[in-house]
Amino acid sequence: MPNGQQTEIKEISPQRKQFAYQYVWGPEAYNATQSAILADYSPKTAKSQGQRLLTFVDVKKEVARLEVERKAETDYN
Numbered sequence: 001m002p003n004g005q006q007t008e009i010k011e012i013s014p015q016r017k018q019f020a021y022q023y024v025w026g027p028e029a030y031n032a033t034q035s036a037i038l039a040d041y042s043p044k045t046a047k048s049q050g051q052r053l054l055t056f057v058d059v060k061k062e063v064a065r066l067e068v069e070r071k072a073e074t075d076y077n
Helices: 013-025 031-038 046-053 057-076
Strands: none
Touching: 013 031, 013 046, 013 057, 031 046
16 A cells, blocks of 8 residues: 555445435435535535535445435336
8 A cells, every 4th residue: 555554444324325315215315415414414514515525435335226216116117
């Protein structure tokens, strides 16, 4: 690893997982601010927090996984 840095692959945190779920499946799907609030982030910082969460690799992967799941379910019905 460069400069002695190690990269650990960690499982997504429950709160980030909840954010991703709310972002794809929630009542206000694809609204990062509302998804952050529904995932128990502070309403005062939800706008910036929601946008920031969407930049994290673990959140992006979870959103992508949930979108595949959602598409499969909507295609089935």
